[in-house]
Amino acid sequence: MPRALPSLEEILDAAHVVAIPTRTRFRGVTVREAVVFAAPQGATEFSPFPEYADEEAATWLRAAIEFGWGETPAPRRDRIAVNATVPAVDAARVPEILARFPGCDTVKVKVAERGQSLEDDLARVVAVRASLGPSGTLRIDANGGWSLDEARAALEALAPFDLDYVEQPCATIDELRALRETARGLGTRIAADESVRKASDPLAVARAGAADLLVVKAQPLGGVQRALDIVTEAALPVVVSSALDTSVGISMGLHLAAALPDRLLAGACGLGTVALLDGDVTADSLVPMDGEIVVRRPRLEPEFLDRYAARPERVAWWRERIERCSASIAT
Missing domain, CATH: 3.20.20.120 (Enolase-like C-terminal domain)
Incomplete structure (x- = not known):
């Protein structure tokens, strides 16, 4: 975990919700939704599947915060x-x-x-x-x-x-x-x-x-x-x-x-x-x-974030989910 959690406002300000089609159905999924963040340590991701309950999804958000705002262990191979x-x-x-x-x-x-x-x-x-x-x-x-x-x-x-x-x-x-x-x-x-x-x-x-x-x-x-x-x-x-x-x-x-x-x-x-x-x-x-x-950290491409931006109602759904999961992590 990062030494200090970013605020909810920081997390939401960094968030981009995307919906990317799959090339073939994969475990029932034909469009993959995810939230990617332009975070201080580099891009990070929060992408629990929609059916996962908030308790489980909060663990995924914890991982996203660690990777984007915290420290990453030293690599042993490249x-x-x-x-x-x-x-x-x-x-x-x-x-x-x-x-x-x-x-x-x-x-x-x-x-x-x-x-x-x-x-x-x-x-x-x-x-x-x-x-x-x-x-x-x-x-x-x-x-x-x-x-x-x-x-x-x-x-x-x-x-x-x-x-x-x-x-x-x-x-x-x-x-x-x-x-x-x-x-x-x-x-x-x-x-x-x-x-x-x-x-x-x-x-x-x-x-x-x-x-x-x-x-x-x-x-x-x-x-x-x-x-x-x-x-x-x-x-x-x-x-x-x-x-x-x-x-x-x-x-x-x-x-x-x-x-x-x-x-x-x-x-x-x-x-x-x-x-x-x-x-x-x-x-x-x-x-x-x-x-x-x-092994590397890719940079977010604004053109692709726009191209694959999720529909407004899905953006709202994911942002509300982040708010609930963030509250769970903070307690």
Whole structure:
């Protein structure tokens, strides 16, 4: 956290609310709304999804304030390897999606999408493995969408494709712990995401022995320093990811990944998702080149802030949300 919180007036004066279309539907999202701030330490972002309650969203605002008005931990590296992310698209679209991630030899595939079947997931994974080749690293992310039985069946069906890990296959820690035995026998690791960032106790999944590694995001955990503290205490390998952020939010994630000790950084990070947006707030978009992104803070571009400005009623909605979350942080 910053040494002194900026006033609500300072925060609102620095705020720009944007609405950026996505190139394809991503977890039901076709327009990504976010607030970016022209803050003293550089641009920062507040972008909890609209359905999140104020209590949860306040943690995201805390992260935005830390990154824009506070201090950032010293980096240990100046570039971060990133994975490509394939949404739950038809298998025929896989080459088109992967073309947006030049040089990435690790791919994370979304599975367990509501309204789709295991056969849809299999077709998507087959297409990714074919494009990636046998030596590339392949991960899947179910966002807690499977029951324990469904997860076991899915991992057995997907085992021939040499999965690096399955991210949040089930919703609960007990299910993850039970599934871990099956996954270990198949040579696949269990990664926890929602069980960290949406939990009242983000360390519970590590203490329960329910995951082999953690997927962490800076905004939902309250900022770079708090995420570092959680990761250090959990003592598990980590992949840093994003929540379909603009380049500003991606920069926060890059600074988290850059500050991790070598022993805790578990390969390519999920920070290439600006490639899934059909626009950005900067002319210096943080997208992968040769499979990596240089750690930096992009500058806000006034032309793009105007182009992607949200409708007045959405601006009012976000500003009111900031006011409520700011009051929560201050108490």
